[in-house]
Amino acid sequence: MTDQTMTIRQMCDSFDVTPRTLRFYEAKELLFPIREGTKRLFTRRDRARLKLILRGKRFGFSLEEIRQLLDLYETDDQQEVQLARTYEVAERHLKEMQEQRAALDEAIRELEAQMNWGAERLNQLRARAKAA
Amino acid sequence: MTDQTMTIRQMCDSFDVTPRTLRFYEAKELLFPIREGTKRLFTRRDRARLKLILRGKRFGFSLEEIRQLLDLYETDDQQEVQLARTYEVAERHLKEMQEQRAALDEAIRELEAQMNWGAERLNQLRARAKAA
DNA sequence: AGCAAAGGTGACGCGAACGTAAATATGACG
DNA sequence: CGTCATATTTACGTTCGCGTCACCTTTGCT
Numbered sequence: 001m002t003d004q005t006m007t008i009r010q011m012c013d014s015f016d017v018t019p020r021t022l023r024f025y026e027a028k029e030l031l032f033p034i035r036e037g038t039k040r041l042f043t044r045r046d047r048a049r050l051k052l053i054l055r056g057k058r059f060g061f062s063l064e065e066i067r068q069l070l071d072l073y074e075t076d077d078q079q080e081v082q083l084a085r086t087y088e089v090a091e092r093h094l095k096e097m098q099e100q101r102a103a104l105d106e107a108i109r110e111l112e113a114q115m116n117w118g119a120e121r122l123n124q125l126r127a128r129a130k131a132a
Numbered sequence: 133m134t135d136q137t138m139t140i141r142q143m144c145d146s147f148d149v150t151p152r153t154l155r156f157y158e159a160k161e162l163l164f165p166i167r168e169g170t171k172r173l174f175t176r177r178d179r180a181r182l183k184l185i186l187r188g189k190r191f192g193f194s195l196e197e198i199r200q201l202l203d204l205y206e207t208d209d210q211q212e213v214q215l216a217r218t219y220e221v222a223e224r225h226l227k228e229m230q231e232q233r234a235a236l237d238e239a240i241r242e243l244e245a246q247m248n249w250g251a252e253r254l255n256q257l258r259a260r261a262k263a264a
Numbered sequence: 265a266g267c268a269a270a271g272g273t274g275a276c277g278c279g280a281a282c283g284t285a286a287a288t289a290t291g292a293c294g
Numbered sequence: 295c296g297t298c299a300t301a302t303t304t305a306c307g308t309t310c311g312c313g314t315c316a317c318c319t320t321t322g323c324t
Contacts, residue, residue, distance in 0.1 A: 007300085007301090008300090008301070008302095009300075009301090018282080018283080019300095019301080019302095020281095020282060020283065020284085021281085021282065023302085023303090024281070024282060028281095037289095037290075037291095038289070038290070038301070038302060038303095039290080039300090039301060039302080040301085040302090055235070055239055057281095058192070058232070058235065059192075059235075059236065059239065060190075060191075060192045062280075062281095063280080063281075064280090072243075072246060072250070073246060079257075080254065080257045080258065080261070083250060083253060083254055083257070084254060086250065087247065087250050087251070087254065090243060090246070090247050090250070091247070093243065094240065094243050094244065094247065097236060097239060097240050097243070098240065100190075100236060101233065101236050101237065101240065103187070103190060103191075104191065104229060104232060104233050104236065105233070107187060107191065107229060108226065108229050108230065108233065111204075111222065111225065111226050111229070112226065114204060114205060114222070115219065115222050115223070115226065118204070118215060118218065118219050118222070119219070121215060122212065122215055122216060122219065125211075125212045125215070126212065129212070139270085139271085140270090140271070140272095141270075141271085150312080150313080151270095151271080151272095152311095152312060152313065152314085153311085153312065153313095155272085155273090156311070156312060160311095169320075170271070170272060170273095170319070170320070171270090171271060171272080171320085172271085172272090189311095194310075194311095195310080195311075196310095
């Protein structure tokens, strides 16, 4: 690593993924490590992308969906049409995430309520066990 | 349906799933429809469970994880040990969901920021196009 | 009796996202 | 120089969550 690039092993250790995964992501055009001879060298850009990939996965997006969204974070030299299209994709994505958050909030509230119920029943059971 | 049970078709229409899915969930012991002769009759309990199954799926839980969690919502005639164990599972689950929400919030904020960036660039591009 | 609709049971298939094994190459080190 | 560690390519295998197909049974009309 020339201070800016990392080997596959360093990447794996940093992000807790396997080499297979990184090669797989490259094959799917999610990452673009440069080649020094036969080996891969992952750049700062690859690391940024990988971080977003892993996050996207945690929220249930497919690799293909993620691939499309990654362009959003590469707004360097885009032309108007491309940028506008990307913007729309992002809007839909944002809306999805907001809906997801709302649903998640509800689920959390319900689970908390259910747990309070369970806690009460536990107390009752234990009180009875003591009384006996 | 005797007012309390539903046929497979009614279930499919209500929850927007296929028969295959319901049979699959039964095979995986997520649902327990009663049998009238050869046919399945889904109870109120099955409907409650299915609702939770579908929600769990939206949050990225596997069917197996969901199966274990479903017991939490069947706090009818549980014994102390079982109930306590279930409670712990629920706690971990709740923690996971809360972490998920936090991460989601951050992702949303970042995406919003990125979109503002894109919006500005779009305006610049359009301003320049007008000036030319 | 005839027959179409609805339901059922295997069993095989499929895309996503990697795991894993085999064979080969590259580079560092004693 | 050998060899040990690390990487690479190729390719087949695996798990999950159903889809799909072929082939019966049951039920309700007409």
